[in-house]
Amino acid sequence: MSPDVPSLQSSALPPAQPKYVLRGHTAQVHAVRFLRCNSRLLTGDANGWVILWDVPIKRPVAVWRAHAQTILGVGVWGEVEEKVITHGRDNKLHIWQIRHEDETDLSKVLPIEETTADRKAPWLLHSLDVNALNFCSFAMCRIPDSDHSHEQSILIAVPGVNDGAITITSLPSQSRFAAIPPLKDINTGMLMALRLHQTSTSLTVLAGYESGHVALFRQPSSGQLWKPSYVAKTHAQPVLSLDLAPGLGAFFSSSADAIIARHSLDASTEPVLLRTKHAGQQSLVVRLDERVFATAGWDGRVRVCGTKGGMTELAVLKWHKEGCFAVAFADILDQGEQVDNDQVVAKKDDEAEIATKALTVSRRREANSAKTHWLAAGSKDGKVSLWDIY
């Protein structure tokens, strides 16, 4: 890959192996996400099944069929992340409530066990229609709220009815926040990937398109139309995923071809391209500490690369025999100081709490698990592998 790889070889770690493999889905896993201080893992598959796993004991705590069709994306919302967002190909976006006490009532029988027993679905809080016929998952971000007394509100971005259009809705009010029209003069095709980022002042929207274009929008002053502040075509194939690292002032895009691109948020520098020579890089995510990002490859390997400089390939995680579609990092709870974020501060509190408690065995296990730098990868074979990386 790079000329200095041989010199690094001597000091290299042995090839990484998965710590655990979660078998439960019968169809390919399309979405994975850690939540609640890494104590839970949410996975969604192509048949619409969603499983909430207990990470310390690696057992399912809630299994239900959220959608009749493929799950496109999952998310969480709420003070203690008690609300689960699922987005499916049945043109629905559901928001479910699963509090800690709800978990006992929900089915724990995995889809792989093929039971016909009735499963109880969690309490459905909201349901939005997503009128788009594409594969683009929703994106969400929290609206910073000065007033902590009432429910935290969020913004949800989903593809609009027209190809390339974006609709942003605010929840729980369910009111239309913004509608971003398709890019002018460029035939972008369908919207493929979305990402929202809310700073204290304004909202940033990232969009990736079927044509390989990547666009960045910033919230205009009220009354004005949304216009892209940055457009680049770095990929020959449709963009598959986007993620941003605000700390680095950069965002990353991956596509169905072998290229991973780093763009700067303020469009000050040119995009940097990494040619991985492995086509099909999906579900790019940047870890919370912004030191590494990972992509799920259609060749069945998860690649972990550094975010800085030339995006050196740090690890190739090979275990799945079939293509990987989804990857997620656990939150970094032991070095949270690098990121100043409300949520992480809250998590630090949790962590402190855990540390001070008299530790039973299970508590210790939970604490250890929470501190582990997990990486979860979901694959076409329906399995989810857990790795401990960096």
Added chain:
Amino acid sequence: MEDLLKAARTVDRNVSAKQNHLTAIDRTSEPLRSISKEPFDGSTTHPIPSKSALVFGRPRTAKEVLDILRAEPSPSQLIASLSALLEPASLDDVFEASCPGPLQAQIVNTLLTLIIPNCWSSSDREIKGLLRSSLSTVTAISAIVSSIQALIAQLNTKREAQDTGRCVDLISVLSEVLKPDNRVHEIYASLSSTSTAKVKLDLTWKSFANIIGSGKVLSVVAEAEDALPDTTLAKEHRWLATGSDYAAWLGRSIAYFAVTEHVSDDASTSQALSQLLARALTVGHALPFIAAFHTTLLQRLAESSHTPVTALRYTTQPLPAHSKRAFLEHTLRWLAPLISHHDTYHLAPASSSQGVSAAAYLVDELVANDQTMQHNLIPFVTDPTTSSTFPLAIRRAVFAVISRDEDDTLHTIFKDILRNFSDPLFIMHAPTIQQESMAQTLLVAAGYIHRTTPVALLTLVRSSGHMQGVSSRLDASNTRARWLGMIIGTALSGLVDKEGMKMNFGTDDMQTADAHWYLDLVKVDDDLGSRESLLKLTTQDIVARRPRPKHEKRTTTLPVIDGKPTFGPLGPPQAPVQQTEVEGAKVTEILDSSSEADDELKPYAKPDSDPEDSDEDATLVDRNKTRPPAYIRDLMTMLRDTENHGPFTLGLKHAASLTRRKIGFGKEVSDHAEELARILCSLQDPFDTDDFDELKLQALIAVVMSSPITIAPWLGRQAFVGEYSIAQRCVMLTALGLSGRELAGLQEPDGLNPVSSKPSFPSKQLPSHLHDTYTPPTRRLEAAHLSLEKSLIAPLALQAADQSTAHLNAVKVRTFSSRMATARTKRKELPNGLAKIFAQCYFTPLVRSYQKDVAAYGSGSVWVSAPFLLVTLLKTLALLLHASGPATLGLREVAEEFWQMLLALRVQALGDITVLEAVLFGFLTLLEVNTNKQQLADEFSRQLMETRDWVDMVFERTGASGLVDQDGTGEVAKVRTLAAGLLVRAGEIMEASRAAFMGGMSDF
């Protein structure tokens, strides 16, 4: 009827209607008004202008319907007019859509020429349903068939897209009209509900039965399918052109008809039904037809309180006598595989079995109260040729039925069989399989008679016929015939004689499992089963035959997104690939990757494999590289995968080596051997694989080699059953031949390593596609045959040369023939594994199946009609016999049976030179393998003389025809050489015998 249809066939108003669609209403309605006045008075009493009918919804008369249909109706008009047609009550005049008449013909014609081409492919379900119902009449169906016929002629001269479309539409209409099983009954019911005269009704139904039952639909649609470009016809409509599917449909329809109507017990309906049935029996796919008929009948009546007896009798009673016999025979043929299995043929316990009584139940239902049927049933057990083609289980079922009769039918049958069985001519000449089947039948019959009237059996057994029979059997030279005589004698005497008086031969061959099985046959007492048992039997069959899903594992894991299966990772539709162009900012390639990299992170080493993409272009990357199969199970999955090129080819390539590698490695191969062999036998090549035949052959040989004792007999029988093509059967025979040679240690050098030698003169080869067509799949067998033939003839030729130069003996260092002898001693003998099992595993299954097939189908058998197949069989047998050699276990019996088979082929051999050559080669091998010449002359003197005379005649004839080339090559010359060799050999043997007779004065 024909006259009515002609009108429907020729008129095509399509063009004019399209050109003048504005004025079409007036133009078409004018002349028609005058036509319709004559037959229908109703239309004149309501002189409503047709225009108003067009504008204001529902038409009032049938003629108005016709007008609307001719005037390019809108969908709503079409629906209104068609539904008016279907509900005659809504029309003011008397109109019956289902009975033929001029107006009906016009309407059908309009539907076919105008509405179907315009509307069919684009209409919704409602219109299609209406069209289907309005075309479900005799007139319409015959009109559709005639239109297709007319179109075929057009398509054959010039293929135009328009005609193709029309043809496809018509076929799909026909298929959808006919598809439901109840359609035939519906048509009959609507026809008979009309007020038409009985004669006219009969005529109409007869013509319908002709079209449907005689296979006209089948042939016309098949011809159309041929004339159409490939794949234009949708899969769901192809059943009309597939003989077996069509026959099955016919069976279901007739069964449905019978089920619905038999309660009414109406004689004319029954007549009509059997008319159709008699026609259907001649379609030519009797087995699927009968199977579908009986299964449907049973299942439909399973719930109801009626027994199928009434329905069956209702259907078959009015059949003509010959159709009854055909019906009975096909029914028995259908039952045969259901209740007996090849593999358990011999060792099945003779006790009463479920299947037999179930079959007996059905047979009883069929023949009860029907003299003709009862009469027809008897030849199935008494006639040796017919009887031998049915398994014992069927004959037992027949006996179970016959024995229920009060009169002495059973005694007559017993006498008949006994006479046949004791006939010296039968003993001497009938094939073993017939003799065996007669013996079995005789024993079963004896058992039944003994149980009812022991005295009657005593008199029968004490008759001179039986005694003489046993003694002439004991005289027989054929050991099997003799043995059967002993069995019969012992068994019958065991029934009738007192203790101590019983016949007992006390020889070893009366103590074998086989003998006990035969002796137990007199205890067989089958009862008539019940409907439930029969139902169980047929449903079992359906479950067993249901094709197993092709990709068991794959289908479950393949994701389905929005109803469409996805084969790759979830991805968007491909965007047009463009060159990467930059908007906004320039792209910088990473030049120095370590410039500001995060050095704190220590990289992990690469995993064991991380191959880079095979292609720069992301759209061309192949991620599903298939690996060679590691287990037999994998191999079978790959061979079943006819969708994907990679796995199939790879699997086939590794099939032989994998199987051989796994022989003796656990039970992997032996557990799956039969299944694997079955896959290979019926393997087709969907991908034009290189060397397909060779690879398949090698794989099959490997499977046979894995467990010759079980697979070789199975394969031998398999070559005669099912619906295999000639090429597939040839491959099976070749595999048997070559595997036998390998067992005998005569392996070819490249036997394990299938390196097919390239022909040295490629310029003499046909173009590749023709080459494949014309190269017989038996190339390897041919090669082995040639070398063997040479080795058999060469010593004879050398000897001849030796003798003709006898005056030079003094100067010869070695005689020519001794040179051959020394050459032979050089070869190191490998252990001959074939000699032990040849008779039991290779020879008997092949010959028995052959005899059975020829007996069952006569000259219709593929083994008679395709000389190539017969030649392959003979060569295989001869090669195997030679490979097995003089040490063969039971050589005497093998030789006798083979000789008999060859002698029976004499007439056929004279008709075809390839058969002639094969037969001569077979004779030569026989004489070669039986090394003990004196014994040969003693035991087979008759056969030897017959052979000699015949070969002499062949030799004379080939010489006289003057066809022999000057240089001595060519077919005829080869035959002549073989014949000459045979004559020399036969002469030697007779000489040896004579010498022995003279007192061993020679040094033979």
